[in-house]
Amino acid sequence: MPEIFQLDFMVRAFIAGGFVGAISPLLGTFLVLRRLSLIADTLAHVALLGVAIGLLLDRYPVFFAVIAAAIGSLIIERLRTSNRFSGDAALALVLYTALATAVVIISLGDGFNVDLFSFLFGGIVTVGQEDVWAIGALGGVVVLVVVFLYRELVQSTFDPDLARTSGVRVGLTNTLLAVLTGIAIPLAMRVVGALLVGALIVIPVLASLQIARSFRATLLLSSSLGVASVFSGLTISFYQDVAPGGAIVLTALGLLVLASGARLLMARA
Amino acid sequence: MPVTTGENDPALSFDRVSFSYGLTPAVEDVTFSVERGEFVAMVGPNGGGKSTLVKLAVALEQPKKGRVKIFGQDSSRFESWWRIGYVPQTASAFSVRFPASVAEVVSYGEYRGFNPLAFFHRGVSPGVREALETVGLWGHWRRQVSDLSVGQKQLVLIARALVHGPDLLILDEPTAGLDVTHQERFYNLLQEMRREKGVTILLVSHDVGVVLHEATSIACINQALVFHGRPEEVTDEALSQVYGFPVDLVIHRHD
Structure with a gap:
């Protein structure tokens, strides 16, 4: 077995990263096509607020x-x-x-700046078993909802007014997507x-759209492509000792360049 | 379950309908009906409230005053959407590179409620094929909808509205991007659907000359209903009143 898989924290990183790599672009496809690519950045900052509250209260x-x-997505x-x-x-x-x-x-709480940094820059190698369970369970819910509400989500994305006049419950569908x-x-x-x-939510989608x-x-x-970016980025990060978050996003960007090249070749063929 | 409505109710009725966007009035005290089997054309100047009436007709907006009924049922409670075929001026997906084939987009018109297995459905249904053949786009069914011309995209929206065999077609400037050949073909199709299937049609158009020839009834709108009657009853005065400047009506009949 390769060295990378002999370490428990790396195995957990691959499992959690695989789930996140799969579900982020799944939702991102609907967001990008609705011109809401930057919603991820906004919600990341809202989530940071939640992290700060959790750290202040010394809870998960x-x-x-x-x-x-x-709550932020609903607002x-x-x-x-x-x-x-x-928008x-x-x-x-x-x-x-x-x-x-x-x-x-954050200014009220003392001494949790180090923990907060792992949320700001990513801390996949510090992912614990409870994180893996949470990511697996919530990731599963996301996949199931996208599959079950596929037609409603697609129609609401194509044109909300047309979807409404087909009988699609657009308000409910949009609320679910937001949550x-x-x-x-x-x-x-x-x-x-x-x-x-935001990069993990948007860049694999842009590559796929090519x-x-x-x-x-x-x-x-x-x-x-999201899963491939996470797995490749983690591997590069492990062997080259660079930050995993950055390595994952740069890998996704590399895939976007490759997909754009493939599109040009397909257009010429 | 949708409420069963009387067969004698008009397909669509506006009863003293008023609507405003904020403080700006768009439609004031409009009353008229679209009877079953009729072909009603709405004409009037830009900003005159035609598209607002269309949005009220398909329940995308609710009137501030008055009532809109679809097949005898209040538009706010209407649920039998498979009876309606709606063609807007454009779709929001046409402003992005939407990743769907022509056949895929037309199939959206076949929606009949929640189906958890829809993700796994593949292939082109006979209804989609027939709708695409009807508008002359079957040869393009595999193409990406974003690669089509403006006129072809409009034909895709028309096919999408036809695919489920609607009883009432509501069309907001459907021929705006079509060339003369496709416009003629489109109006022939509408007449055929009306004659053979009894489809009721409400159409918004700026092409007064064409709709006077094609429609069975004309509604001239400039915030209020200025005229509603048969095409041969439309006068220069009525059109001058609705457009706000003198209009001389010249109709070229081709039959």
């Missing part, structure tokens, strides 16, 4: 991060559909509110960190 921070991000959805703010203004408003509150809470995104972001933060979480020929293929390919 991922739990608080999931709750905060899920964004509400602001976005109320027509009071444009990007709603994202900015929620991001700065969460960040300012998180900074205040799922709120759940997925804190999980992805454990792998690549809050600063790069070559996939159907919506189903886009979902499956983006998910596969």
Whole structure:
């Protein structure tokens, strides 16, 4: 067995990273096509607020991060559909509110800056067994909902008005997507960190969109590219001793370049 | 379960309907009906409230005053969406590189409620093929919808509206991106559907000359309903009133 798989923390990193690599682009496909790519960054900052609360209370921070991000995603959805703010203004408003509150809470708590850093920059090699269970269970829920509500999600993404006139419950579907995104972001933060979480949600989707020929293929390919990015990035990180979050995102970018090249070749053929 | 409605109810009715966007009025006190089997064309200037009436007709908006009924049922409670075929001016997915084939998009019109196994469905249904053949796009069924021209994308939306065999077609400027050949083909198709299947049609158009020739009834809208009646009853005065400047009506009949 290779050295990398003889270490328990690396095995846990591969399992948790595999789940996150699969579900992040799965949701990202719907977000990118709705022009909501930056929602991940906003929710990462909201999740950071949850982490700060968890650390201050000395409780499991991922739990608080999931709750905060899920609530944040619902607030964004509400602001976005109320027509009071444009989509990007709603994202900015929620991001700065969460960040300012998180900074205040962090200043109140002493001595948890090191823990917080693992959420900012990713701490996949510090993922514990309870993280693996949480990521596995919540990741499974995300996959099941996307599969069961596939047609509703696709139709609402294609055109919300057309979907409504077909009988799709667009409001409910969008709320579910928002909550799922709120759940997925804190999980992805454990792998690549809050600063790069948006990259794992968006870049594999952009790569997949270069070559996939159907919506189903886009979902499956983006998910596969997400897993490939995480596995390759972790391996590079282990043997070259570089930060795993950065290595994963740079690998995903490499795959995007390859996919763009493949698209050019397909167009010429 | 959808409420069963009387067969004698109009396909669509606006009863003293008013609507505003914030403080800006869009439609004021509009009353008219679209009877079953009719082909009603709505004409009027830009910003005159035609598209707002279409949104009210498909329950995307609810009136501030008055009532909109679809097949005799209040639009806010209407659930039998398979009876309606709606063609908007465009779809939001057309502004991004949406990863779906032509056949895939047309199949969205076959939605009949929650189906947990829909993810695993593959292939092209006979209904999708027939709808694409009807609009002349069957030869393009595998192509990415984002690679099509504006006119072809419009034909995809029309096929999507036809795929489930609707009783009422509601079309918001459906021929805006179509060339003359496809426009003629499109109107022939509407007439065929009306004659052979009894489909009711509500269509918004800026092409007054064409719809005066094609429709069985004309509704002239400029926030209020200025005129509603048979095409031969439309006068220069009515059109001048609705457009706000003198209009001389010249109709070229091809039959």
